[in-house]
Amino acid sequence: AEAAAEAAAAEAALLRAELRAAAASLGAATRELGEARAAAAAAEVSIQARVAQAELAAVNEAMAVRRAERAEGRHEALRAVQDAVAAEVAGLRAELAAAKEEVRQAAEARAAHEALREEHAALLAEHAAQEEELNRPWYQQDPRPDRRIGRRRGG
Numbered sequence: 001a002e003a004a005a006e007a008a009a010a011e012a013a014l015l016r017a018e019l020r021a022a023a024a025s026l027g028a029a030t031r032e033l034g035e036a037r038a039a040a041a042a043a044e045v046s047i048q049a050r051v052a053q054a055e056l057a058a059v060n061e062a063m064a065v066r067r068a069e070r071a072e073g074r075h076e077a078l079r080a081v082q083d084a085v086a087a088e089v090a091g092l093r094a095e096l097a098a099a100k101e102e103v104r105q106a107a108e109a110r111a112a113h114e115a116l117r118e119e120h121a122a123l124l125a126e127h128a129a130q131e132e133e134l135n136r137p138w139y140q141q142d143p144r145p146d147r148r149i150g151r152r153r154g155g
Helices: 002-135
Strands: none
Touching: none
């Protein structure tokens, strides 16, 4: 019985040693699990940070694309306005050229009118002089034929 008791005591000591080894192993495993959890949490935080950065980059890129589209739209609108203004300027230049031509023609017409007016005034003066000559009595008239109107006899 003593041998059985010693065997049981040895077996209990062995079981206690195994239990301590298992507890130590369990503690090490628990520590490793804690470290793995901490590493996983850190990795998760790092991954979440990278995901947030990628999402932010995607949002920034989408905003840049929208800005570029708006700028392109504004550029096209400005190009259309510029084309319309250029067409209007071309029309106004054509109108200006036509107006200048009209002014030139009016100036020519005014000069021709003024020349005709001067010629008319000269003809009126000559006519008045001739009429005055004709209205004089015959003995006061200039005998030169070029100064008389309608007289055929020489002087």
